[in-house]
Amino acid sequence: xxxxxxxxxxxxxxxxxYEVYRREGGxxxxxxxxxxxxxxxxxxVKKSGLRGRxxxxxxxxxxxxxxxKPEGVARYLVCNADESEPGTFKxxxxxxxxxxxxxxGMIVSSFALGSNVSYIYIRGEYDWITDxxxxxxxxxxxxxxxxxxxxxxxxxxxxxxQRGAGAYICGEETxxxxxxxxxxxxxxxxxxxxxxxxxxxxxxxxxxxxxxxAVVPIINEGGEEYAKIGIxxxxxxxxxxxxxxxxKPGIYEIDMTxxxxxxxxxxxxxxxxxxxxxxKACIPGGSSVPILPANLLLTTAKGEKRLMNxxxxxxxxxxxxxxMGSGGFIVLDEDQCVVRHTYTLxxxxxxxxxxxxSPCREGTxxxxxxxxxxxxxxxxxxxxxLLWDIQRKIEGNxxxxxxxxxxxxxxAAIRHFRDExxxxxxxPEKCLTENFGLRHYADPxxxxxxx
Amino acid sequence: xSDEINxxxxxxxxxxxxxxxIEVAPGTSILNAARQIGGDVTPPAMCYYSxxxxxxxKCRTCLVEVAAGSTADPRPMPKLVxxxxxxxxxxxxxxxxxxxxxxxxxxxxxxxxxxxxxxxxPICDQAxxxxxxxxxxxxxxxxxxxxxxxxxxxxxxIGPYIQLHMTRCILCYRxxxxxxxxxEKRVHGIVDRGDHAAISTYISKAIDNDFSGNMIDVCxxxxxxxxxxxxxxxxWFTKPLDAHRNCTTPGCCGKATLWLRGEEVFRVTxxxxxxxxxxxxxxxxxxxxxxxxxxxxxxxxxxVDGLTTISRHSVIGANKYRTLDMPKETVSAVMNGxxxxxxxxxxxxxxxxxxNIQLSDIDRPATGADFADSAQHVAGxxxxxxxxxGPNTDxx
Numbered sequence: 131x132x133x134x135x136x137x138x139x140x141x142x143x144x145x146x147x148y149e150v151y152r153r154e155g156g157x158x159x160x161x162x163x164x165x166x167x168x169x170x171x172x173x174x175v176k177k178s179g180l181r182g183r184x185x186x187x188x189x190x191x192x193x194x195x196x197x198x199k200p201e202g203v204a205r206y207l208v209c210n211a212d213e214s215e216p217g218t219f220k221x222x223x224x225x226x227x228x229x230x231x232x233x234x235g236m237i238v239s240s241f242a243l244g245s246n247v248s249y250i251y252i253r254g255e256y257d258w259i260t261d262x263x264x265x266x267x268x269x270x271x272x273x274x275x276x277x278x279x280x281x282x283x284x285x286x287x288x289x290x291x292q293r294g295a296g297a298y299i300c301g302e303e304t305x306x307x308x309x310x311x312x313x314x315x316x317x318x319x320x321x322x323x324x325x326x327x328x329x330x331x332x333x334x335x336x337x338x339x340x341x342x343x344a345v346v347p348i349i350n351e352g353g354e355e356y357a358k359i360g361i362x363x364x365x366x367x368x369x370x371x372x373x374x375x376x377x378k379p380g381i382y383e384i385d386m387t388x389x390x391x392x393x394x395x396x397x398x399x400x401x402x403x404x405x406x407x408x409x410k411a412c413i414p415g416g417s418s419v420p421i422l423p424a425n426l427l428l429t430t431a432k433g434e435k436r437l438m439n440x441x442x443x444x445x446x447x448x449x450x451x452x453x454m455g456s457g458g459f460i461v462l463d464e465d466q467c468v469v470r471h472t473y474t475l476x477x478x479x480x481x482x483x484x485x486x487x488s489p490c491r492e493g494t495x496x497x498x499x500x501x502x503x504x505x506x507x508x509x510x511x512x513x514x515x516l517l518w519d520i521q522r523k524i525e526g527n528x529x530x531x532x533x534x535x536x537x538x539x540x541x542a543a544i545r546h547f548r549d550e551x552x553x554x555x556x557x558p559e560k561c562l563t564e565n566f567g568l569r570h571y572a573d574p575x576x577x578x579x580x581x
Numbered sequence: 582x583s584d585e586i587n588x589x590x591x592x593x594x595x596x597x598x599x600x601x602x603i604e605v606a607p608g609t610s611i612l613n614a615a616r617q618i619g620g621d622v623t624p625p626a627m628c629y630y631s632x633x634x635x636x637x638x639k640c641r642t643c644l645v646e647v648a649a650g651s652t653a654d655p656r657p658m659p660k661l662v663x664x665x666x667x668x669x670x671x672x673x674x675x676x677x678x679x680x681x682x683x684x685x686x687x688x689x690x691x692x693x694x695x696x697x698x699x700x701x702x703p704i705c706d707q708a709x710x711x712x713x714x715x716x717x718x719x720x721x722x723x724x725x726x727x728x729x730x731x732x733x734x735x736x737x738x739i740g741p742y743i744q745l746h747m748t749r750c751i752l753c754y755r756x757x758x759x760x761x762x763x764x765e766k767r768v769h770g771i772v773d774r775g776d777h778a779a780i781s782t783y784i785s786k787a788i789d790n791d792f793s794g795n796m797i798d799v800c801x802x803x804x805x806x807x808x809x810x811x812x813x814x815x816x817w818f819t820k821p822l823d824a825h826r827n828c829t830t831p832g833c834c835g836k837a838t839l840w841l842r843g844e845e846v847f848r849v850t851x852x853x854x855x856x857x858x859x860x861x862x863x864x865x866x867x868x869x870x871x872x873x874x875x876x877x878x879x880x881x882x883x884x885v886d887g888l889t890t891i892s893r894h895s896v897i898g899a900n901k902y903r904t905l906d907m908p909k910e911t912v913s914a915v916m917n918g919x920x921x922x923x924x925x926x927x928x929x930x931x932x933x934x935x936x937n938i939q940l941s942d943i944d945r946p947a948t949g950a951d952f953a954d955s956a957q958h959v960a961g962x963x964x965x966x967x968x969x970x971g972p973n974t975d976x977x
Contacts, residue, residue, distance in 0.1 A: 299774070314770070319663065319666045480776065482774075483774065483775040483776070484774050484775065484778075485752060485773075485774050485775045485776060485777075485778035486752070486754075487639050487640070487641050488639070488641055488642075488690055488693045488694050488751065488752075489690060489693050491693075491752065491776050492693035492696045493693055495776040496727065496729075499729045516726055522689075523686065523689030523693070524689075526660045526661065527641055527644060527661060527686050527689065527690070528641070529638060529663075
């Protein structure tokens with residue numbers, strides 16, 4: 131049983147409300163932090179080794195230390211709750227059931243960063259969670275945790291929830307800031323980065339919900355204690371939202387020392403694959419990270435057991451590895467069609483591209499059309515190479531990472547499942563009624579022996 | 582920090598683009614530094630417009646490789662960068678046409694831009710002065726790898742002066758910046774997103790303000806064209822003249838280019854510089870008002886300053902010489918003063934091109950008899966017809 135920091139009290143009845151949350155030890159970190167120097171809190175977060183939980187995994191303490199602090203200019207903390215990546219629903223759980231944990235983390239972080247007005251930008255579809263958060267903010271304010279002169283320390287902090295209008299692109303931090311300012315949610319061209327010029331042109335830090343919630347145990351237990359959990363640079367605990375062909379889909383808090391195999395098959399977590407089916411493939415970190423076949427998922431190309439952490443999941447680079455991403459763990463069993471699956475993702479990215487820069491606007495739609503024609507048995511063999519060339523020309527050439535996010539799933543599907551694509555082209559009739567199946571995708575990986 | 586204050590600031594920043602080193606002012610973008618060098622090393626720009634604040638970064642045609650960030654930090658940049666929105670650093674080494682990565686990426690961008698473009702240049706008023714045509718000519722490939730129907734949009738009327746062709750739009754956002762920065766209130770914008778994003782007025786239907794016409798000038802493609810010039814002429818048949826008038830509209834510079842054919846002014850535009858942008862006067866962009874652009878279409882309205890200098894590489898530049906030297910007639914010299922003898926003037930004999938006779942109405946092969954009547958008819962009044970001029974007649 132791994133250590134739980136965020137979800138330890140998730141099952142306590144009434145934890146959503148202030149009285150129970152406070153009774154269970156809530157807001158202790160605010161009491162502690164407000165007596166510390168802001169720079170010491172940043173130092174504590176640095177020591178914890180906490181990495182951004184939104185997908186990129188950038189060290190949070192380092193991000194905070196980049197924040198420009200010019201005299202007389204307001205600074206802002208913005209919480210990115212625009213969780214829209216297919217397969218990722220961990221923030222939803224946190225905000226819906228333990229809203230005060232996020233608010234507590236945000237008060238501490240606002241104090242550390244010197245933000246007197248902080249925002250939670252939440253995806254439009256989470257409208258009921260907006261109400262939950264606003265109720266929780268009102269409770270926090272009436273109990274003196276928000277407003278003027280918090281705990282008599284002279285620190286003022288206000289917090290607002292802003293709903294998005296249903297665009298995946300607004301999860302990109304600069305698009306989020308544009309949207310928060312009331313503009314069209316187009317990503318900004320960087321530099322300048324938000325740490326220098328963010329919301330209303332002021333220095334801004336944008337952090338994921340889970341990242342800000344993790345600040346609470348870091349302050350309570352100390353950064354060094356937090357860093358003891360996990361392996362290497364994957365410290366602390368991570369929420370994984372598991373879905374797909376598993377017996378127990380849901381949110382799991384893991385301490386990043388368990389193996390992928392254990393995560394899928396143990397009863398504590400996903401509980402194996404239903405109906406006795408075999409594992410075919412998995413997207414370990416949300417729809418935009420590369421898909422891996424069963425064999426490369428469970429063991430790395432070096433033949434080691436793959437673990438559920440940042441380093442191990444990305445072991446082997448994109449050639450044989452994937453990414454931790456946002457923790458959206460999608461499992462595909464032997465009955466799933468990778469071509470159809472890739473098409474579904476391509477359709478999503480085409481629909482969610484903001485249309486600002488040409489490679490993403492035009493390329494995503496092109497890839498979707500080609501994938502659909504292969505899926506419908508109308509594809510040509512040259513289409514597979516064409517797909518590869520299109521994704522190659524999108525990746526790295528766009529304003530924001532959505533272009534990469536659209537390119538990577540297609541690239542990985544062709545890289546690892548090319549024979550399934552070819553089978554679709556060669557069997558235009560058959561592919562409409564049956565699936566390629568598991569084939570060799572779970573066979574042991576050949577590990578070259580090196581001297 | 583105190584150390585930095587003591588060191589005198591360098592007068593300029595040295596940047597090397599495609600092995601050419603140039604010194605530019607701090608804060609210059611890579612693209613503008615390359616424009617100071619000029620020629621082939623200047624990356625193409627479809628969305629960047631130096632006179633419009635905030636423009637650029639979107640089309641990705643100006644991507645370049647930064648092989649060394651600066652003298653202080655000579656690491657290369659991991660990705661290609663948009664040269665229009667990346668500032669130069671001292672000692673920066675940039676590769677544009679010398680980089681295979683850049684060429685490859687740019688070919689990709691051009692392919693993406695042309696993917697859903699209707700390629701209706703033969704009926705497009707922008708043809709001949711279209712940046713996408715130039716870009717396709719320089720970087721595009723023959724043929725397309727796109728096997729699907731091209732994107733179409735519902736037609737929208739945005740007023741009496743500007744014609745919107747959304748199918749041609751590359752979403753450079755320049756027209757929205759013009760509306761933001763030249764007018765009080767922008768009434769059009771980009772609606773929807775992704776590949777179905779479109780320019781639209783959304784609620785109010787017509788774009789109506791004194792400076793809306795400048796949207797036409799900044800549009801790099803044929804998405805926004807002049808309705809008063811629509812289908813009237815090809816730009817390469819018209820002759821550009823620089824002219825000015827004392828315009829009373831505040832903010833209008835009154836300096837324009839008139840596009841004439843014969844004595845008729847077909848079109849009025851702002852004056853453009855070598856990058857296709859509106860020229861600046863006294864540090865201010867020379868935008869013109871709609872009165873100058875759409876209402877003053879007679880040479881009498883203007884004081885003509887002279888012929889517009891047009892790049893000789895431009896299709897518009899063809900046959901636009903400052904003085905016209907006609908070649909000398911050599912026939913009489915060769916023939917010792919004897920005029921060549923006309924053996925047969927086909928136009929005096931044949932009337933097959935007489936439009937009054939419908940060949941399709943004759944249900945058999947036509948014979949000379951079918952034209953007999955008309956031959957007399959035409960010959961009777963046709964002495965002044967140009968077809969009767971002999972080949973040695975000077976057409977003047």
